Amino acid sequence: MILSLKGIKKYFPVRSGVFLQIIGWIKALEETDLDIGENQTIGVVGESGCGKTTLGKIVARILQPTSGKITFEGIDISRKIPKEIEKKFRKNVQMIFQDPFNSLDPRMTISEIIGEPLEAHEIFSSKKEQEDYIKDLLGKVGLSSDYLSRYPHEFSGGQRQRIAIARAISLNPKLVVCDEPTSALDVSVQSQIINLLTRIREELRISYLFISHNLDVVYHMSDKLIVMYLGNTVECGDANEIFDNPLHPYTRVLMSSAPSWDPENRKLHKITLTGEPPNPMNPPPGCPFSTRCTLKIERCEKEKPKLIGDEKHKVACFLSEV
Amino acid sequence: MTILSVRNLKTYFKTFEGVVKAVDGISFDLKESEILALVGESGCGKSITALTIMGLVKNAIFEGSIKYKDMELTKLSNEEYRKIRGKKISMIFQEPMASFDPLYTVGQQMVEATLTHLEVNEKEARKICINMLKKVHIPLAEKRFDEYPHQMSGGMLQRIMIAMALLTNPDIIIADEPTTALDVTIQAQVLKLFKELQETFKTSVIFITHDLGVVAELADKVHVMYAGKIVEKARVFDLFRNPLHPYTEALLQSRVKKEYKGRPLPYIPGTVPAATKFPTGCRFHPRCSKVMPICSEKEPPEILIDNSSVSCWLYFRSDEK
Numbered sequence: 001m002i003l004s005l006k007g008i009k010k011y012f013p014v015r016s017g018v019f020l021q022i023i024g025w026i027k028a029l030e031e032t033d034l035d036i037g038e039n040q041t042i043g044v045v046g047e048s049g050c051g052k053t054t055l056g057k058i059v060a061r062i063l064q065p066t067s068g069k070i071t072f073e074g075i076d077i078s079r080k081i082p083k084e085i086e087k088k089f090r091k092n093v094q095m096i097f098q099d100p101f102n103s104l105d106p107r108m109t110i111s112e113i114i115g116e117p118l119e120a121h122e123i124f125s126s127k128k129e130q131e132d133y134i135k136d137l138l139g140k141v142g143l144s145s146d147y148l149s150r151y152p153h154e155f156s157g158g159q160r161q162r163i164a165i166a167r168a169i170s171l172n173p174k175l176v177v178c179d180e181p182t183s184a185l186d187v188s189v190q191s192q193i194i195n196l197l198t199r200i201r202e203e204l205r206i207s208y209l210f211i212s213h214n215l216d217v218v219y220h221m222s223d224k225l226i227v228m229y230l231g232n233t234v235e236c237g238d239a240n241e242i243f244d245n246p247l248h249p250y251t252r253v254l255m256s257s258a259p260s261w262d263p264e265n266r267k268l269h270k271i272t273l274t275g276e277p278p279n280p281m282n283p284p285p286g287c288p289f290s291t292r293c294t295l296k297i298e299r300c301e302k303e304k305p306k307l308i309g310d311e312k313h314k315v316a317c318f319l320s321e322v
Numbered sequence: 323m324t325i326l327s328v329r330n331l332k333t334y335f336k337t338f339e340g341v342v343k344a345v346d347g348i349s350f351d352l353k354e355s356e357i358l359a360l361v362g363e364s365g366c367g368k369s370i371t372a373l374t375i376m377g378l379v380k381n382a383i384f385e386g387s388i389k390y391k392d393m394e395l396t397k398l399s400n401e402e403y404r405k406i407r408g409k410k411i412s413m414i415f416q417e418p419m420a421s422f423d424p425l426y427t428v429g430q431q432m433v434e435a436t437l438t439h440l441e442v443n444e445k446e447a448r449k450i451c452i453n454m455l456k457k458v459h460i461p462l463a464e465k466r467f468d469e470y471p472h473q474m475s476g477g478m479l480q481r482i483m484i485a486m487a488l489l490t491n492p493d494i495i496i497a498d499e500p501t502t503a504l505d506v507t508i509q510a511q512v513l514k515l516f517k518e519l520q521e522t523f524k525t526s527v528i529f530i531t532h533d534l535g536v537v538a539e540l541a542d543k544v545h546v547m548y549a550g551k552i553v554e555k556a557r558v559f560d561l562f563r564n565p566l567h568p569y570t571e572a573l574l575q576s577r578v579k580k581e582y583k584g585r586p587l588p589y590i591p592g593t594v595p596a597a598t599k600f601p602t603g604c605r606f607h608p609r610c611s612k613v614m615p616i617c618s619e620k621e622p623p624e625i626l627i628d629n630s631s632v633s634c635w636l637y638f639r640s641d642e643k
Contacts, residue, residue, distance in 0.1 A: 259535030
């Protein structure tokens with residue numbers, strides 16, 4: 001096990017007034033468990049505001065959880081940790097962001113961008129060795145080594161994302177958090193990047209936490225899947241199992257809301273779902289999806305269903321309880 | 323009946339890096355109560371086409387003709403254009419959050435549009451607007467009318483923008499990626515609304531998107547754009563059943579299908595060319611899997627096949643002319 005999250009919560013304070021008093025909490029993440037094993041891809045899917053990016057940031061230690069326990073290779077890292085462990089963690093857990101236009105410093109050359117983590121961790125003793133290694137990396141992500149001294153603005157979105165990937169894998173990490181790595185790209189380039197990420201996973205035997213709102217992409221990449229809604233895991237388990245047999249009404253809605261790609265079998269005019277996710281500052285007391293669910297029963301509004309089932313497939317819905 | 327007819331439209335921009343041929347000689351017709359999808363990736367010129375029709379592009383070189391009914395839009399003065407824009411031809415933008423003025427309530431912004439184009443007083447305008455909000459299924463429309471854009475979600479603002487576009491009962495609505503910024507479940511609702519409204523109001527729609535999934539759900543006719551040109555025109559059924567242009571085919575294949583799991587996805591090699599450096603001949607030829615020697619030399623002609631048209635040398639028969 002590389003990383004294990006137990007009962008992670010993340011609340012953000014909402015402040016208002018002259019004295020910035022806390023007037024409420026945005027409950028971004030509620031009681032979330034997550035285990036990431038070696039060379040395994042966990043997909044996280046959900047709509048905007050469901051807490052998937054917060055989860056990714058907590059995994060990458062960009063955010064501290066409000067409560068809960070995180071262990072990294074057996075070491076508790078939920079609170080402040082010694083510098084050596086921090087360094088080891090950083091070397092092993094890297095991140096790729098959604099927007100390659102904002103995630104690369106416009107004033108740094110490609111060789112500086114990819115070289116920065118290598119220098120911070122003092123991997124190479126000579127400049128020459130480092131440069132050779134970076135050239136090698138560029139080849140791995142499908143870019144020419146002539147690009148070393150160019151700046152990010154000279155590249156297209158897809159190429160920039162390749163640079164971001166090269167930076168993320170430069171330290172040979174065990175886990176890379178990919179937060180919507182293809183959403184900002186054109187459809188024709190999206191497949192190239194997905195193929196690249198898949199190839200790198202096989203070559204370097206790394207794990208991904210793959211976050212996306214696109215169910216098809218997440219399914220393609222993942223071994224395991226987490227479906228989130230309003231900060232809660234509503235369904236999780238094997239990707240194949242969830243895809244073939246979705247149990248939670250929200251997962252089903254998510255799957256049926258995707259366009260058909262077939263003008264002879266149009267389906268969106270048949271959808272019955274209405275409304276939008278509630279405000280995370282003021283979530284419904286019972287099941288988070290109860291305000292929009294077409295199958296809800298009385299109990300759903302009062303009591304929050306627990307995530308139950310076996311390792312292969314868990315769901316938080318009263319309808320699935322026997 | 324054809325309501326909008328675009329002929330050989332060109333929109334060029336002069337920049338330091340050279341002339342950007344954003345839209346380079348496109349022609350199409352929009353019929354009454356028809357949904358025409360303009361599909362392409364970023365930089366193909368689909369948004370500039372929309373903005374040119376709306377008369378919203380400044381400092382560019384134009385050529386060609388845009389005919390709305392019997393009126394030549396390219397010859398209109400600013401004053402005259404203003405009477406058409408927003409009244410006869412309305413536009414819906416991609417980012418609902420960025421398209422409203424945050425300092426005014428959505429009601430004030432809707433009333434402003436109503437008073438500009440319709441001969442009504444403020445009280446009547448309010449009534450018209452609230453009515454329209456109800457038609458796009460805004461709950462508590464009277465209350466929402468007096469709220470500010472930041473109090474709404476993206477999906478709700480997009481509905482309000484659609485309501486605003488419909489206020490003057492326009493003949494044409496140009497929607498530029500209206501669902502791209504929305505979540506799938508909200509997108510499904512907005513698409514459903516589009517279909518519903520188009521059936522009630524009989525408005526013609528130019529729907530601009532990069533998402534062929536959305537096209538399949540909504541469009542009657544599809545025009546595929548690549549690097550400033552329309553490469554294929556077809557009815558939606560024909561396009562999905564039998565795509566002609568290799569680019570269309572590749573776009574259709576780039577969908578992440580369930581069967582692909584565990585295998586590499588099919589993809590189009592290379593990237594969309596920069597608008598200052600379009601390749602010679604067919605602009606898709608460096609990325610095309612069926613490229614022939616002639617493709618890099620001469621621009622392909624538009625070839626009619628049944629109800630479709632395609633600009634590709636693959637379909638050229640020398641005996642035809």
